[in-house]
Amino acid sequence: MATTDIHIHQDVHHHDDHGHEHDEHHEGNFWTTYIFSLDHKIIAKQFLITGIFWALLGGTLSVIFRLQLGFPDMNLDWLKPVLGEWITPEGKLDPEFYLALVTMHGTIMVFFVLTAGLSGTFSNFLIPLQIGARDMASGFMNMLSYWFFFLSSVVMFVSLFLETGPAGGGWTIYPPLSALPQAIKGSGMGMTLWLVAMALFIVSSLLGSINYITTVINMRTRGMSFTRMPLTIWAFFFTAIIGILSFPVLFAAALLLIFDRSFGTSFYLSDIYIGGEALAHDGGSPILFQHLFWFLGHPEVYIVLLPALGLSSEIIATNSRKPIFGYKAMIGSMLFIAILSFIVWAHHMFVTGMNPFLGSIFMLLTLIIAVPSAVKIFNYVTTLWKGNIVFTPAMLFSIGLVSFFLTGGITGIFLGNSAIDIQLHDTYFVVAHFHLVMGSASFFGMLAGIYHWFPKMFGRMMNETLGQVHFWITFVGVYLVFFPMHYIGIAGFPRRYYSWTNFETFSGFADLNMLVSVAAILTLAAQFIFLFNFFYSIWRGRLAPLNPWNSNTLEWTTPRKPGHGNWVGEIPSVYRWPYDYSKPGAKEDFIPQHIPFSETPESNLPHENELIKLETSNGEGAIIIEGNKH
Amino acid sequence: MMSLIIFLGVALVLAILFMIFRISTLVGIAKGKKEGYVGANNGVHGTLFIIFMVVGLVAFFWYSYAHFDEYTLPIASEHGKETDKLFWITMAVTVIAFAIISIVMFVFIYQYRYNPARKAKFFPDNHILELTWTIIPAIVLAVLIFTGLRTWNEITAPASKDAEVIEIIAQQFAWTARYPSKDKELGKVNYKLIDAVNEFGLDLSDKNSYDDFKSLELHFPVDEEILLKIRAKDVLHSVFLPHFRVKMDAVPGMPTQFKFKATKTTEEMRIETGNPNFNYELACTEICGKGHFSMRMPVIVEDRESYDRWKASQEAWLKQNPDYLKNVPAQLKEAAMIKAGLQKDPGAGVAAVTE
Numbered sequence: 001m002a003t004t005d006i007h008i009h010q011d012v013h014h015h016d017d018h019g020h021e022h023d024e025h026h027e028g029n030f031w032t033t034y035i036f037s038l039d040h041k042i043i044a045k046q047f048l049i050t051g052i053f054w055a056l057l058g059g060t061l062s063v064i065f066r067l068q069l070g071f072p073d074m075n076l077d078w079l080k081p082v083l084g085e086w087i088t089p090e091g092k093l094d095p096e097f098y099l100a101l102v103t104m105h106g107t108i109m110v111f112f113v114l115t116a117g118l119s120g121t122f123s124n125f126l127i128p129l130q131i132g133a134r135d136m137a138s139g140f141m142n143m144l145s146y147w148f149f150f151l152s153s154v155v156m157f158v159s160l161f162l163e164t165g166p167a168g169g170g171w172t173i174y175p176p177l178s179a180l181p182q183a184i185k186g187s188g189m190g191m192t193l194w195l196v197a198m199a200l201f202i203v204s205s206l207l208g209s210i211n212y213i214t215t216v217i218n219m220r221t222r223g224m225s226f227t228r229m230p231l232t233i234w235a236f237f238f239t240a241i242i243g244i245l246s247f248p249v250l251f252a253a254a255l256l257l258i259f260d261r262s263f264g265t266s267f268y269l270s271d272i273y274i275g276g277e278a279l280a281h282d283g284g285s286p287i288l289f290q291h292l293f294w295f296l297g298h299p300e301v302y303i304v305l306l307p308a309l310g311l312s313s314e315i316i317a318t319n320s321r322k323p324i325f326g327y328k329a330m331i332g333s334m335l336f337i338a339i340l341s342f343i344v345w346a347h348h349m350f351v352t353g354m355n356p357f358l359g360s361i362f363m364l365l366t367l368i369i370a371v372p373s374a375v376k377i378f379n380y381v382t383t384l385w386k387g388n389i390v391f392t393p394a395m396l397f398s399i400g401l402v403s404f405f406l407t408g409g410i411t412g413i414f415l416g417n418s419a420i421d422i423q424l425h426d427t428y429f430v431v432a433h434f435h436l437v438m439g440s441a442s443f444f445g446m447l448a449g450i451y452h453w454f455p456k457m458f459g460r461m462m463n464e465t466l467g468q469v470h471f472w473i474t475f476v477g478v479y480l481v482f483f484p485m486h487y488i489g490i491a492g493f494p495r496r497y498y499s500w501t502n503f504e505t506f507s508g509f510a511d512l513n514m515l516v517s518v519a520a521i522l523t524l525a526a527q528f529i530f531l532f533n534f535f536y537s538i539w540r541g542r543l544a545p546l547n548p549w550n551s552n553t554l555e556w557t558t559p560r561k562p563g564h565g566n567w568v569g570e571i572p573s574v575y576r577w578p579y580d581y582s583k584p585g586a587k588e589d590f591i592p593q594h595i596p597f598s599e600t601p602e603s604n605l606p607h608e609n610e611l612i613k614l615e616t617s618n619g620e621g622a623i624i625i626e627g628n629k630h
Numbered sequence: 631m632m633s634l635i636i637f638l639g640v641a642l643v644l645a646i647l648f649m650i651f652r653i654s655t656l657v658g659i660a661k662g663k664k665e666g667y668v669g670a671n672n673g674v675h676g677t678l679f680i681i682f683m684v685v686g687l688v689a690f691f692w693y694s695y696a697h698f699d700e701y702t703l704p705i706a707s708e709h710g711k712e713t714d715k716l717f718w719i720t721m722a723v724t725v726i727a728f729a730i731i732s733i734v735m736f737v738f739i740y741q742y743r744y745n746p747a748r749k750a751k752f753f754p755d756n757h758i759l760e761l762t763w764t765i766i767p768a769i770v771l772a773v774l775i776f777t778g779l780r781t782w783n784e785i786t787a788p789a790s791k792d793a794e795v796i797e798i799i800a801q802q803f804a805w806t807a808r809y810p811s812k813d814k815e816l817g818k819v820n821y822k823l824i825d826a827v828n829e830f831g832l833d834l835s836d837k838n839s840y841d842d843f844k845s846l847e848l849h850f851p852v853d854e855e856i857l858l859k860i861r862a863k864d865v866l867h868s869v870f871l872p873h874f875r876v877k878m879d880a881v882p883g884m885p886t887q888f889k890f891k892a893t894k895t896t897e898e899m900r901i902e903t904g905n906p907n908f909n910y911e912l913a914c915t916e917i918c919g920k921g922h923f924s925m926r927m928p929v930i931v932e933d934r935e936s937y938d939r940w941k942a943s944q945e946a947w948l949k950q951n952p953d954y955l956k957n958v959p960a961q962l963k964e965a966a967m968i969k970a971g972l973q974k975d976p977g978a979g980v981a982a983v984t985e
Contacts, residue, residue: 099917174917183919184919184920270882271821273831276826325755371764374763377731389743391672417775419716420717427915465653466651475682487701498923499923500923509701
């Protein structure tokens with residue numbers, strides 16, 4: 001299987017990079033260092049802190065509506081100081097505000113936390129550090145990307161305080177509900193701000209993605225061929241490509257919706273009689289919006305999930321002290337998932353009245369995506385096999401991710417089957433499915449990433465025991481929240497219901513709903529352990545060693561707190577793949593990527609010994625070896 | 631009192647967490663860097679994962695078994711039997727896969743927890759293994775896909791010509807049904823004709839509309855093919871008949887439909903469930919605004935005879951709203967009056983007299 005082909009680059013840009021390194025350090029003032037920073041590490045932290053803020057808010061919103069669902073008779077007057085008029089005089093949550101809560105919870109979690117907070121943080125932080133680059137391809141665009149996100153956040157945040165409330169038509173904002181202020185209060189100013197915020201968000205996301213792709217393609221250090229990139233970088237790379245191809249479609253969908261709302265066009269509206277009048281809109285199709293929305297919406301799932309899978313691949317390999325099993329299969333399955341993610345969108349629409357034949361095609365394509373997903377799970381499990389597993393908090397959260405990915409992924413086989421989906425569509429079964437496979441799994445990936453790379457971000461260690469306590473409460477909590485929802489969903493309970501008491505069919509499960517709500521409250525409370533640990537450790541944590549997890553990747557060759565430009569002196573060259581853990585014959589159980597084969601004769605495989613010859617021609621130019629080494 | 635207990639509980643938990651934090655910090659300082667990065671309590675987590683797995687799986691199987699009747703709805707339609715069969719086949723396949731993978735994973739996690747005396751196995755890839763677990767899921771999924779496709783195609787196939795046609799109209803926040811009555815043809819509608827009384831937007835120049843009647847309950851006969859014609863007046867809604875495994879969106883500007891055959895009358899279901907107050911229901915499953923959760927329509931399934939009786943007892947919409955006769959074209963007025971039951975069919979009268 002060893003097909004090795006060697007290119008010797010007379011490369012210009014690398015040479016350039018390595019030439020300027022001493023000019024890269026320049027001190028700025030507070031504003032240029034921490035606020036309008038061009039440094040990828042600072043921008044990553046900005047994304048992270050903003051993401052944490054949104055995660056807390058999004059989590060709190062969910063707990064408020066879980067109070068309603070778990071304790072329908074509870075008097076919520078005590079929330080009046082915060083929610084004001086949204087608590088009715090009887091001490092109940094306003095049903096329209098309930099929908100706004102659900103909508104904002106979804107929007108915040110999907111876009112602001114798991115897209116910007118996850119991908120924004122780790123793509124920015126890790127791409128330059130792991131491929132050996134001084135910074136992103138364009139620091140300025142990178143800064144713009146954050147500030148567009150910030151602006152978008154401000155607009156979305158402001159919408160929460162409108163008298164008519166924020167958008168309330170569900171995070172999928174299906175028109176006509178989202179287009180007609182007379183249909184729901186949230187479709188007034190709240191929806192306008194939602195659309196503005198999303199437009200800004202898309203700009204931010206595109207600026208970021210272009211940067212990530214350019215950086216990965218152009219700025220890898222000597223020897224960092226594509227087949228030597230850590231899986232994190234592969235994941236960010238695919239994520240960025242998916243983002244670039246799909247977010248513009250959401251932009252188009254939003255733009256047409258803006259036209260329909262404000263300029264009287266009829267892209268999505270037709271045959272509507274509401275509020276005592278027949279509207280003039282004619283000839284539009286609400287289904288068109290759904291196609292456009294899910295053309296982003298489905299790839300979005302993978303935009304959220306792939307970075308988490310990338311992070312956990314790296315963490316699981318490191319903490320199992322083993323190479324990730326099937327490196328190429330992992331890349332291949334990510335690529336396959338990325339491609340398939342564009343041609344499965346209509347499985348969200350089996351019962352919208354779409355042509356049933358289209359339903360058959362999308363069912364076929366959707367279920368195919370289970371194959372690469374299954375491969376990933378098997379590869380994770382095999383990586384654990386005969387490992388030497390260290391349960392750092394990051395590792396615990398990565399294991400949690402794999403568990404959620406399995407539990408949540410498997411229910412996708414039900415929902416992807418259009419015949420079964422008839423009954424399950426828009427019930428709590430769907431809620432359980434996507435919260436586990438995409439929400440919780442990605443959230444755990446994000447937490448794993450924070451615990452793992454915190455030492456590199458802030459130069460200090462987080463408290464390990466608190467991290468482990470945080471994990472166990474959250475892990476059990478998430479299962480208690482989402483697992484019971486499967487039963488509720490099989491029983492047919494529809495989602496986005498303020499209460500079920502109007503229906504005899506849905507009169508049961510008060511006990512399970514209460515359990516879910518209690519678990520949700522505890523899980524949210526456990527996040528404060530994390531918050532304390534996070535902020536305390538930034539300033540007071542134990543000083544981090546240079547390579548606290550005995551990891552192979554390049555970021556651990558930088559100083560404890562890398563400055564602008566990341567490496568003092570020359571950027572290290574890369575000689576091997578990032579997963580030489582527990583290599584037979586090696587002195588230690590890890591060999592970092594920048595150690596040449598010539599220094600490790602005791603552990604080299606036969607074909608690696610041959611590569612030693614090429615390592616000596618170092619001064620002339622980069623040597624990039626592409627091909628399978630194992 | 632209750633809030634005091636809660637307050638004390640929270641304070642206690644916080645104190646415990648703080649103690650854990652202090653102790654672990656102090657232990658960390660005392661140990662220094664000697665131990666490397668592997669914590670002293672590393673093995674504990676392996677054990678915890680095993681406990682979690684055992685408790686989790688036992689709870690899952692126990693609850694699924696003990697509460698089976700609570701979370702499964704009885705099936706009352708022909709195609710529902712098929713989709714439920716598919717559901718349970720998929721359930722069997724996935725639960726087996728889920729249980730095996732979970733057990734294997736957590737056992738590995740426990741078994742291969744860190745041990746300084748051991749070195750991990752360098753095992754970067756194995757093509758046979760990878761091929762195996764690509765092909766096996768692919769085959770299993772192919773089988774599921776093809777059985778699913780067959781069922782889906784049967785469900786969505788065109789309805790037969792003599793299916794009982796009933797129209798369901800969704801609006802914020804109520805359902806209305808329209809029956810074609812004797813002529814078995816629904817009259818034309820146009821949303822621009824909708825007003826406070828003419829909720830359907832009935833086009834009274836179409837003679838099929840004269841005997842259409844409105845109902846706030848959905849009645850249909852058992853063991854006959856029903857074709858629900860579904861439309862929405864304002865925003866998206868979705869028709870959900872949980873016991874019949876029927877779900878289809880109601881889309882403004884795009885009529886949709888769903889055909890099915892009920893297998894049990896309301897009475898039969900009351901006997902089967904042992905609940906004398908059992909009622910079928912229709913719910914909305916597409917977010918449609920403030921009253922989304924209250925969009926309920928009672929559903930009554932009966933045998934042909936009582937269904938016909940019920941139908942005969944319903945008055946045509948035009949009969950209930952004779953003011954709208956003015957919208958009927960002059961040459962059709964008499965036919966409209968007769969069809970709507972506003973006046974006796976003179977022809978029938980003559981026939982009766984001559985008999």
